[in-house]
Amino acid sequence: MKIGAISLAHPTLLAPLAGITNLPLRLLAKSAGCALVYTEMVSANGLVHGSVKTRQLLASVPEERPLAVQLFGGDADLLAEAARQVAAAGADIVDLNFGCAVKKILKSGSGVALMADLHNSERVLRAVRRAVAVPLTIKMRSGWEPSGSEALALGRLAQDCGVDAVALHPRTARQGFAGRADWALIARLKATLTIPVIGNGDIVSAGDAVRMLAQTGCDAVMIGRAAIGNPFIFSQVIDVLEGRAPQIPTSADRFRVMRAYAAATVAHLGETSACCMLRSQLGWFAKGLPQASQFRAAIHTIASGDEARPRIDAYEALLAQAERNT
């Protein structure tokens, strides 16, 4: 599959997840075979007004490329200027957020609020398209009402404005994350557009990913929550697509990935910031393992990034001991 001139090796993408798809997590996804990673949503307003924290979200390394940087905002000129800055900073793809349903974002006319205002959406799409030469994508929800007609209309508009691919999380704005994603709407969008359609929503296993590709005809799948602490899902999708049984990660694989995440977090953020992140994030990698809550409690008290290492070692030794005793 191609997005503009960018060829993707596999039809698997890591979804943008605010506070989660940081550089270390993206690197793990990438090394597991994910073809395209997205930053979390980045405020166009913050970028244009020189927020240092916002700019830090653009930090990248060559190993994770191609990289899509997702912008949110509601003002066409601000978004166009932010897109210019993002492209100048080296983003391979600029993505625009038409799907966030968080109140604060909606109040600013951003995210899925844009789906209720096709005129402003058109201004945004045309301004950003004029501003950058790199491929441009959008990520949207079903819209505000369940029929999905707003998503089909925005998809057509995006295509007319020169957008290179459209990702759809088929839940309405009011649904939040409740109920099930309506994969049939992904199929309808695919049948409506000629540009690539990326399906998203409720993929929790490699089997789901392959089912979404088959049921909807979408060009690629985007995985969000199921990839948190679990980059293996990307290699498992490739396994299934290539006719192999999906390889189940061993305990050693899981600890290898946990250590790689801790090391990358320290390397990219420095000891102090890494410590705060690791306290809350290392638990992602223990999901489903025995005594995970004790591990999370132990990690919560680390005072430096370096202190994470012996606690991971101790947890692995504890699990190995428990296994020997059974």
Ligand SMILES: Cc1cc2nc3c(=O)[nH]c(=O)nc-3n(C[C@H](O)[C@H](O)[C@H](O)COP(=O)(O)O)c2cc1C
């Ligand atoms: C914690 C969290 C943060 C999210 N942040 C973003 C974001 O920054 N931009 C965006 O377009 N979608 C965001 N989403 C939506 C996801 O990208 C995705 O559309 C949604 O989780 C459905 O996919 P999934 O079932 O694979 O998780 C977020 C979702 C969650 C749970």
